[in-house]
Amino acid sequence: MFNSIKYRFITIYFLLVLLVMSIVGTFIINRLETQQINNVAENMSQTLDSINRTSTYMTNKNWQEQNSEISNTLTEWKLSPDESIYAISGSKSPEIIASTTNRDELIKGTNALSYKILNSELVLSALNGETTDAIVVNNNSAQREKHIAMPIFSSDGDVRGILYMTHNLSNVYKVINDAKIILTYATILALIITTVLGYFIASSITEPIRDVTKTASEMAKGNFDQKVEVKSKDEIGNLASMFNFLTEELKVTINQMDLEKSKLNTIFNYMAEGVIAIDRDGYLIHVNPIARKILKLDENALFKKQDLGDLKIYNLNYYDTSSLQGESQVEIDDNFYKVKYAPFKRENMENSGIIVVLQDITKEHKLDMMRKEFVANVSHELKTPITTIKTYTETLLDSPVDEEQTRYFLNVIDRENNRMARLVSDLLQLSNMDYNNYNFDLQEVDTYDIINQTLDGLAVLIKEKNHNIIIDVPVDIKNIIADRHSLEQILMNIVSNAVKYTDPSGEIKISASSNYFNVNIVVEDNGIGIPQEDLNRIFERFYRVEKGRSRAMGGTGLGLSIAKQTTKEMGGDIKIESDFGKGTKVTLTFKAA
Known part of the structure; x- marks a missing residue:
């Protein structure tokens, strides 16, 4: 499933929204928690300050002597059910003097440092004159509470006592938990919407790509009559338009290539010369009918190793271009052929093999032989009568002969002269016919x-x-x-x-x-x-x-x-x-x- 770009897109979109919602939710919850606790702490501090300002006697008198007054003051102060205030003496052994809890009478006189509900560290800090606060887990209820310990100073700067206030944070964390639930539901809803929208968005992207892929697959099978529907004007639409344009251009190019291939095949098959192509490993990869007939190659000769020794082509070195070019002449079955060969190369100009052309020169060879014989025959035919005429003429000129011998010699000379005349006449007649100069009536x-x-x-x-x-x-x-x-x-x-x-x-x-x-x-x-x-x-x-x-x-x-x-x-x-x-x-x- 994840091999599909659609589902990978949906998954990424899903994880992205989940990550964003988680980060945003965490930030909101932390911020809400901090804000709520700060508000509680601020309210608690204001309450303690108000008690301190409205009860001036707390800074002038000993708290042990006026515990009833402090108790009344604390009782009269309106607090929420979640809040409690403790009045602690400022002696070295701090005791709880009064409190707003329903267990006030039970805990009076209890050492504040040993009372489990109070935080001893906060009490000690307050005895040292520092107002401190902390979030403490109540040992009895296991709930978190906000504790503040505020020292009350006398006019001379001594700590008269400590006002220790607690606030149950259960309502605060209830609000936070409700916010978490709301954010969780919001995240789930957002993820559902994201998944649905992501599916449709991914489909709008992948469907055109799938159409292009399907069309490309059909084209790979040789069916070039394909066209992709353009459904938009965005990048995907541009891709589809460009693919259609590419298809048309490819179709035209392939048609041109097919035409050129057909021309080459026609030329290759019907040319008068024999042509063979051999790759650099010596395997026959192309042969036309003329070459097949000349070399007596059967239908199974293709893609088999061929020995070019019969064509007088030896010691081919495919790394040396000069050794792959040449010309030779061979005789096969009483026919004469001129063999020319040259390398063919790849795009990187690396030699891939050789093309061998077999040109039938039997006719030219025979004509050449006939020409040589013709010259020899004409020379012989003329030499004999010329020699005879010269011999008899020299005899007549150099030796005394009687009238009968003279007539005999002259008859021989005349006969040989007529013979040469017939020969020259015949040659002239043939020459006239060769050059179409012979006019027939x-x-x-x-x-x-x-x-x-x-x-x-x-x-x-x-x-x-x-x-x-x-x-x-x-x-x-x-x-x-x-x-x-x-x-x-x-x-x-x-x-x-x-x-x-x-x-x-x-x-x-x-x-x-x-x-x-x-x-x-x-x-x-x-x-x-x-x-x-x-x-x-x-x-x-x-x-x-x-x-x-x-x-x-x-x-x-x-x-x-x-x-x-x-x-x-x-x-x-x-x-x-x-x-x-x-x-x-x-x-x-x-x-x-």
Whole structure:
């Protein structure tokens, strides 16, 4: 119960009022008691002074000789029932001469120092000339009484006698006890009122706090559609208003954070690079799908230790920032990746781990290799004819040769020059297509006619190798939409390859078909074929299956690459199927008119 601020507030309020009432009550009672006793003492002193002033004989005569007069004087003096006066002689052995009590006759002549009702110390002090008073407990009634002993002096200063007065204080203490009871009831009533008021006051404070706490609890569970009712304009009301404002701001902030998190997650999951995050203890804490695929990580890889040795990241020192930054290059499953890594930090700039980015550079690596091969191939293709031309030219210049040898040398030089011209022409054509500088004159081309024209151009070579040419072209074949010169070059390249790489007396079949969209031309042969591992690279520039044999047949290694790119530029396609040692099938697809 005391864990509640409401009950602690009520308890504190209760104890505070109780303490205040106790202090105030004690002060009032003490003050009342003192005042009442002082009033009694003052009245007693006035009474004794009056008796002394009105009875002048007391200072001139011996009290033993006028005891009857003193007794009459005391009797005639009107006293309250609670008061008594004793007349005591001033001798060394003080005796009670007279009194106002109903036991006067019994106590006359009694030594005042031995009489139990009188205080001997007060009597002795009075004999010494001092007026003294004290509160004495009556041995008979056990009640407190106020006692005053006043010496009566003669004209020469001697103590004639003592007037000793007592006053029963029972009425005084009754008044004090009544005051205590009244104060007790007042305190109880005040505490009851305090408790009730404290409850309502505490509730007025704690209820809004409880509402805020309840709302905060709901917000902690993720429900931010909360609002606290503002019931006042005081500090609690300001707290509720500020809490509502904070809730709205927090809701906006969290929505913005969710949006940013969603953006980051989308970027993280759909970026082309693989990304992983590893904390300073080596545990994997984040991984995107690309990285999961590259590193072959399963769903249970998160929050497990990872060895970065495969990524060529070694000797990480999280206290040395320079060791957490770097770059490496790795090969994974025939793919090449550039690995970059850098630390991520907390707010206090302490390293918390590293972010590793895996960038796929397989394409760039292959392009670089192709560039190197391209340069090597071009150099080789140009070196051979240049060397031949230089050799024969030097021979002609330095050695006497007859007319027949001269003509032979010149024919060789011309052949090699044509070979270089074809190579340069092919390279220029590829360069123009790479830079989109090749302008096609698209027109309708008769399919049957272009096939026959191609075969006519290769008639001599076909006759030399005694090939059996089979043509299967429907009469109603649709025309092709293409650049005529480029189409001739493509067909010439494909058919000439079939003729070159088919053994003598082989068979070559050229067929065509068309539909609403396309015209398909298929060239099949039963030649040497292409190995399966070379099919994926057959359209690369300068790529040859059998380099020596291809070069011997006059090829530059650019024909298929030009054919592929030219066909695509005109909206068509080219596919090659081959069974090594059995033959090759090339399918050309063009737009139909």
